[in-house]
Amino acid sequence: MEIIPAIDLINGQCVRLTEGDFAQQTTYDADPLAVAQRFEQHGIKRLHLVDLDGARAKQPVNLVVLERIARHTNLIIDFGGGLQSEEAVRQAFDAGARQITAGSIAVREPATVSGWLRTFGPERILIGADFRDNHISINAWAEQSDRTLREFLESYGTVGATTFICTDVSKDGKLQGPSLATYQELRKEVPSAHLIASGGVTTIADVEALAAVGMHGAIIGKAIYEGTITLQELQPWL
Numbered sequence: 001m002e003i004i005p006a007i008d009l010i011n012g013q014c015v016r017l018t019e020g021d022f023a024q025q026t027t028y029d030a031d032p033l034a035v036a037q038r039f040e041q042h043g044i045k046r047l048h049l050v051d052l053d054g055a056r057a058k059q060p061v062n063l064v065v066l067e068r069i070a071r072h073t074n075l076i077i078d079f080g081g082g083l084q085s086e087e088a089v090r091q092a093f094d095a096g097a098r099q100i101t102a103g104s105i106a107v108r109e110p111a112t113v114s115g116w117l118r119t120f121g122p123e124r125i126l127i128g129a130d131f132r133d134n135h136i137s138i139n140a141w142a143e144q145s146d147r148t149l150r151e152f153l154e155s156y157g158t159v160g161a162t163t164f165i166c167t168d169v170s171k172d173g174k175l176q177g178p179s180l181a182t183y184q185e186l187r188k189e190v191p192s193a194h195l196i197a198s199g200g201v202t203t204i205a206d207v208e209a210l211a212a213v214g215m216h217g218a219i220i221g222k223a224i225y226e227g228t229i230t231l232q233e234l235q236p237w238l
């Protein structure tokens with residue numbers, strides 16, 4: 001199972017939100033490059049980089065930060081936030097992203113994201129499946145759609161998507177443990193999908209449990225910054 005630390009960006013700094021709420025923001029480090037380099041020094045290979053400013057602006061804002069991290073590390077970076085057009089996706093790739101995450105646009109404009117899958121290939125386009133109570137969340141997690149998580153994954157599977165970042169928004173940033181039961185069910189229902197768990201990963205026991213379920217990867221954010229999971233503890237997974 002791949003270990004994927006997260007760096008969320010506001011004003012070029014590393015922050016974490018709780019349940020995606022900009023009013024519940026904690027700033028952890030002013031230098032995201034130093035954080036990324038620290039991850040790499042401990043054997044981390046991948047990075048989930050989220051442009052929260054871009055998500056609000058509906059266009060990438062922190063491409064310079066992406067470029068710096070890509071230039072000064074060998075991390076495989078997946079980048080998301082504000083990617084609403086093919087031009088924006090190309091800008092992210094040109095700045096050094098190896099993959100991008102199609103978030104809310106994957107719900108709103110499936111035809112657009114299907115086009116990206118054809119143009120760039122499924123290995124470069126990750127689908128963000130943000131959910132609460134097994135239903136897809138939309139509009140910056142403020143609303144529930146009537147689409148189930150399983151239906152959403154299966155529909156994208158038919159157009160070639162292979163990898164999904166499944167974020168339980170009710171757990172994100174709360175350090176209360178991941179949605180193991182949901183992931184377990186998804187692994188049975190959509191066995192061909194590569195599922196990356198996100199939201200609530202708090203301890204090494206959580207990491208072990210996700211691996212036992214058969215998850216393809218685990219995104220870890222606040223737990224690393226708060227020290228409930230240390231980079232040293234993650235060594236066996238790297």
